[in-house]
Structures are given as C-alpha cells and as structure tokens.
Amino acid sequence: MGFLRHKHLLGLENVPIEDIQTILDTAFTFREVLDRPIKKVPTLQGKTVVNLFFEPSTRTRISFELAEKRLSADTVNFSASASSLTKGESFKDTVQNIEAMKIDGIVMRHPVPGAPIHLTKYVDSVIINAGDGIHEHPTQALLDMMSLKEKFGELKGLKIGIIGDITHSRVARSNIIGLKKVGAEVTLCGPPTLMPLGIEELGAQINYNLDEVLNWADAVNILRIQRERQGVNYFPSVREYRALFGVTKERVEKLDKPLTIMHPGPMNRGVEIDSDVADSENAIILDQVLNGVAVRMAILYLLLGDKPPEDKD
Amino acid sequence: MKKLLSKRLPPLFHIKNGNIIDPFRDKEFVGDILIKNGKIVEVGEKIEVTDEVAVCDVQGLVVTHGFCDIHAHFREPGREDKETLTTGSQAALAGGFTTVCVMPNTDPPLDSPESIRFICEKATDLPINILPIGTITKGMKGRELSEMSAMYEEGAVAFSDDGLPLVDGGVLRRALEYSSRMGVPIINHAEDPTLKLTGQMHEGRWSTKLGLIGIPYVSESIMVSRDIQIAGFTGGRLHVPHVSSEKSMEYIRNAKDEKWLVTAEVTPHHLYFTDSDLEGYNTYLKVAPPIRTEEDRQALINGLKDGVIDCIATDHAPHTVEDKESPFDWAPNGMIGLETAFGASWYVLFENKIPLRKVIELFTVNPRRILGFELDLFRYGVEAELVILDVEKKWVFNEDHIYSKSRNSAFIGKELLGYPVGVISTNRFYSNDETFFSKYMT
Ligand SMILES: [Zn+2]
Numbered sequence: 001m002g003f004l005r006h007k008h009l010l011g012l013e014n015v016p017i018e019d020i021q022t023i024l025d026t027a028f029t030f031r032e033v034l035d036r037p038i039k040k041v042p043t044l045q046g047k048t049v050v051n052l053f054f055e056p057s058t059r060t061r062i063s064f065e066l067a068e069k070r071l072s073a074d075t076v077n078f079s080a081s082a083s084s085l086t087k088g089e090s091f092k093d094t095v096q097n098i099e100a101m102k103i104d105g106i107v108m109r110h111p112v113p114g115a116p117i118h119l120t121k122y123v124d125s126v127i128i129n130a131g132d133g134i135h136e137h138p139t140q141a142l143l144d145m146m147s148l149k150e151k152f153g154e155l156k157g158l159k160i161g162i163i164g165d166i167t168h169s170r171v172a173r174s175n176i177i178g179l180k181k182v183g184a185e186v187t188l189c190g191p192p193t194l195m196p197l198g199i200e201e202l203g204a205q206i207n208y209n210l211d212e213v214l215n216w217a218d219a220v221n222i223l224r225i226q227r228e229r230q231g232v233n234y235f236p237s238v239r240e241y242r243a244l245f246g247v248t249k250e251r252v253e254k255l256d257k258p259l260t261i262m263h264p265g266p267m268n269r270g271v272e273i274d275s276d277v278a279d280s281e282n283a284i285i286l287d288q289v290l291n292g293v294a295v296r297m298a299i300l301y302l303l304l305g306d307k308p309p310e311d312k313d
Numbered sequence: 314m315k316k317l318l319s320k321r322l323p324p325l326f327h328i329k330n331g332n333i334i335d336p337f338r339d340k341e342f343v344g345d346i347l348i349k350n351g352k353i354v355e356v357g358e359k360i361e362v363t364d365e366v367a368v369c370d371v372q373g374l375v376v377t378h379g380f381c382d383i384h385a386h387f388r389e390p391g392r393e394d395k396e397t398l399t400t401g402s403q404a405a406l407a408g409g410f411t412t413v414c415v416m417p418n419t420d421p422p423l424d425s426p427e428s429i430r431f432i433c434e435k436a437t438d439l440p441i442n443i444l445p446i447g448t449i450t451k452g453m454k455g456r457e458l459s460e461m462s463a464m465y466e467e468g469a470v471a472f473s474d475d476g477l478p479l480v481d482g483g484v485l486r487r488a489l490e491y492s493s494r495m496g497v498p499i500i501n502h503a504e505d506p507t508l509k510l511t512g513q514m515h516e517g518r519w520s521t522k523l524g525l526i527g528i529p530y531v532s533e534s535i536m537v538s539r540d541i542q543i544a545g546f547t548g549g550r551l552h553v554p555h556v557s558s559e560k561s562m563e564y565i566r567n568a569k570d571e572k573w574l575v576t577a578e579v580t581p582h583h584l585y586f587t588d589s590d591l592e593g594y595n596t597y598l599k600v601a602p603p604i605r606t607e608e609d610r611q612a613l614i615n616g617l618k619d620g621v622i623d624c625i626a627t628d629h630a631p632h633t634v635e636d637k638e639s640p641f642d643w644a645p646n647g648m649i650g651l652e653t654a655f656g657a658s659w660y661v662l663f664e665n666k667i668p669l670r671k672v673i674e675l676f677t678v679n680p681r682r683i684l685g686f687e688l689d690l691f692r693y694g695v696e697a698e699l700v701i702l703d704v705e706k707k708w709v710f711n712e713d714h715i716y717s718k719s720r721n722s723a724f725i726g727k728e729l730l731g732y733p734v735g736v737i738s739t740n741r742f743y744s745n746d747e748t749f750f751s752k753y754m755t
Binding site: 113114117132173196197199202230 | 641
C-alpha cells in the first residue's frame, strides 16, 4: 500500500523529490477540503491511527488528530512521559502491545533521535515521524515548504534564512534537507554555540550576521529559543540574544523589500521575534498552522490510503 | 550455560609441527611444545619423546601464548543477568584468552580488600586466570582513595574507576603517588564530563546528520593530556584505556618520548568501526569513549605500528538485549568483545600490513608487561597457557559464536580474520571447533 516510494515517513533524508512534490500537490487539494463548510472526507474510513507521544506536544498532536479525523480515520492517543518509560516497560514492549490491537498507522513523537527507525524493527504498521529528538521533524518541514509555495508559487531558487538554535532543532534539520532537495538556498544564523559541527555538509551556509541574512532572504524561519538546556547555558542572556539574533521590528523595517516571516511555534514574543513582526502582514505563521493539517492529511492519505490520488473525492 | 568443548590434558601432551610464535623472545619457528601435568617442559624445533605421549599435530596452525585482556567487565557481583565470572571465562576461552583482568565497576564496586578476595576466591575454580582491578576511590565516588595497599595484598593488579572518569586532578595525583610503591598502574577512563555532557556519539558530521548530541574528541584528549602531565609530575604509573582519538595519541607519544611511565590500550571496535557506521542508530555501537572518525581510526592503527599504543584490550561490556533495544539515547554504553577481539583486530591490522608477530605481542607480552605479569610463558615449569590459531581463516561472526551471557556485539554479521581453534589453560584443552577437538581429544 501507499503511493510514495517508502512505506514510512521517517525523515526527509530519504524522501525523493518526486515524493515531496506529490505530498505538496496532495496537500493543496486537501487544503481546498479544509476551506469547505463540511471539512470531512471518507478517505481513511476503517483505518486506525495511533498518536504515540512520548514527549509533551499540543500543537503537533492536535494537528495530526485533526488531520486523521478529517480523513475519517479512527484515532487513539497515547501519551507517556519519557522518564516513566526509561524505567518501566521497555519501548519495544510498549509499541508491540499497541500494535497488537490491530492498528494501521503510528504517528510518533519521541525525544530520542532515531526512535522511529528503531520502531520499524518492532512493528509492521506505517510509521510517521512527528519529531524525533533533535533529528528530524519532516511534517513540519513539509508544511513550511507548502506555506512558502503558497506564498511564492515556486520553491526553486528561494532564499531562506533559518534563525536560532540550529543544534537542537529538528525543524532546522528537516527544513535544510527538504529545501535543498527542491532547489532553495538556505542560510543559517544563530549563536555559534548553537551551530552544529559540519552542518554545512547538509548544503546550508552559515552567516552569524542577522542583518545580512535578513537582507539576503526572501523568507526567514525563526526558531523558538531556549536559554538553558539540561543545565547548560548556550548564550549569556535573553537581552543579548535579542540584540544579536532577535527579529525585531527595527530590523525588519530597515529592509528595502518585504520579508516573509515564519515560525514553527510556540513563539517567545519579544525574544526571538517581536510581536509587531509576528503579527505583521508579511507573517505567514497562521497559514503554516492551517497548512500543517493539510500536509498531515496528505501524508496520512498517501501512506495509508487505498485509492490512487487521482480518484480521491 | 554455553560451554566450550573441554577435556583434561593427558599427563604428557606433545604439540607437534606448530608455527610457534614466541613473543617473549621475538622468535617464530616450526616446532613442538611438550606439556607435562599441565606445565611447560620444553619448547623447541623438534622434541624427541620416548615416553607414552598424546600427540597433537597442528601443522599449519599458529601456537603462541594465551591472550591476556587487561580490560573486561564481568558484571559480578550485581548484574549476573549480564555476565558472571563463569560465563565470562567461556567467552574469554572462545576468544583465545587465558588471562582476564576484570574492572571493578560492579554493584557494589570492588573497592575493598574483601571484595577483591571475593573475586579471587571465585576465580580459583575457573578455567582461566581472572585478576581483579580495584577501584581508585571508595564507592567510585571520585573523592577518597580506596584501601589500595590492602587490595593489592589481596590480589588487585591495578586500580581504576573505569566507567567514570576521575574528574578531580588532585585525587588522581594522590592515587598515582600512593600506588607507585606497589608498582601497579592507575587506569583512568578519560572523558571530561563537562565537555561530554549528554553526548551520545562522536561529534562531527555524522552526529550532526543523525541529530545525536556529539561528544567532542577534546573531551578525551584534554583529560589524557592532564593525566599524563600528572603522571610525569608524580612519576606514577598511568595506563590510558581505550584510546579513541588522534589528538590523545599526540599526548601519549609525547609522554613516551619523555620516558614517563605511561602505557595505553586500544579496543578492537575502535580499530574496526568508524562513526559513519552509526547510521541506522545501532545501539550496539554505542560505546564510551565513542567510535570516532576514519582519521582517528588510522591514527590508532599507526599508534599500534610504532608502539605508542602498547596493547589491545577488549573493554568487553555485556548488556542485556532489553537494555540495548532501547532508543539510542537510553541505551547503555558498551559491547562484548572477547570472542571477536583477535579476529577483528587481525582483520584490520592485516589489511594495514602489520605483521602477525607484532599483532600477537599486542595480545600477549605487551598487556602482561603493563601489569607486571610473567612474560615468558614458554619457560620450563610454567603453567601452560597457550592458544592455537588458524590465522588464515576468514569467517563471519554470528550469534552462535557468542559464549558470553550477553549478545551485544556490533560484529554480528561482520567478516573477521583469524580464529582461535583451541586453548590450553588450567591443565585442560578447550575448543569450540568440534572437528578440531575430536581429532586430538578422543
Ligand atoms: Zn572505560
């Protein structure tokens, strides 16, 4: 089953460009469904999808859940804190128990990189990665690409800046990989302490001067910043972060062309992004949220659906 | 429990036509070994025996000293579900080892004379020599020195808090000073925790690609450098375990140039694998220190070539399947290594044109020299500890070759070169090769 090259969506790394194209095209047709008064199609009737969340997440889980419901799939939510799992029942037992209940697909969010790849060894269901540690978050990158495509019509040749903590960002990783595949240019900007070694090898450039990046870019994806991670401070203060890497009203106003603003949420207003910027007409942050549902519907359908895309109602 | 085939040696046992490698005299010749009541009587080119004698013709096979591993974790006491002294001994024999030094990071740790005695007493009935390493500090807490002298009297052969680094340089200084009168080394697991943080694999392009938090090589080299300077300053005896990075090699080389009492070991897995092998998140390759780059691997091989690294040690670290089936960040560090040690090392070193005789030294006289053990195992009257090797055999390691209680080996499915077909230890003949065994032991 499935209309894509691979059975699962584990990351964008192994997704060929044709499949990215198919996902985005399908997402746009589902986007039309979302604009109808009755936003539901029977596409996945009779299929069961488990949302397996080993890490707290509201947005992504709701987005997936909504996508599943709009496609008429049966959904079950399973949330567990990672700490209880490290001690008690093993990961393998947990997932095998869930699969024993006859399910078709698993949407998994997990704090450990590579966990979805791990999961493929223990279950037969279709697996969709909803974020694995700092590794990948493919549906987020796809919804970002969809939003860019909606805005610009074409992804090829677009200049995209990604601003913030690159080291700990699965959003950044998947975005770099995806955007490179479709022929966009990517420049990363953030404190050097949060720039991972060898990230250029994924095809991105690094520029530590935010004003230069904002001037160069057609759109910027601003990442949520966290000053402390497991007791380690990666930059001295929020004030200094904002001074160097905050996308402020003043910075944006100085630009001589409009700059499209994206943020995967949740935002720290006044830290990595100013409220005026986030709420400006060039911001497509809320479109990203809506497109998120459409992209997830597309992926669920392409991986779990029975009928080819053309015959879809 | 899985055991090798074994039989008591006949009173007079004559090994004939072996390619005998004597790593103590650095000699290699076709010849014979005569063993009487489990002890070496004679080693020479042709031995005439008039008494009734059991003959074992090993033409085409190498016969040399039994291997010595100075770094293994047998998990007893505390985690007998992973390994015991008994099961670990079988794994050792399968790999050609007749002497194994066990690390003290057990539960409780081997940090008292009583715990050292516990291991020594348990080991008396076992088919190999098991020699305990005591902790450097009480409870491995890195603060107060353990009763090293009393542990030494009970049979501790070295001191280490392995698994954990000694972060406090002052404690290391006092440990090196205090142990110097016993002449045994301090072994410090060199990984600076403030640089390692929550790192999961070597920091570089692969950690970035896989989204795993990286462990920079400086987390090792900075501590190796510090340890060596303290060793130079105190004149104490320092052994650097499982060297993994090119940078650490520079400091060890420098220490040797200064003629300080510094020795070093490398593991077979650091010689065989590189960080790119972690693609796919194989938790069996999660080890501490981490597997590093191809450049590091080449530096380690060169270190063996020119003697900067003294020996190969397994860091045999058994873990249950359940533990290793966890997602990567939650899986414990370590892999088993006794069964594969020679096959993996010889595979790599043969490719790198290091002669067999040199490789044998890395498993025999060199580790024994570090801990001050008997070096001349071909001397008259010595308890026979020998390994018989088919050094030309290419084989693929699989789970059937495992004798350890655990199965966490990244070598499963990998090609190895050289196979230990038989071992003589504690007046018995051991083999995991039925054809070979039945040929001589019927
Ligand atoms: Zn260690």
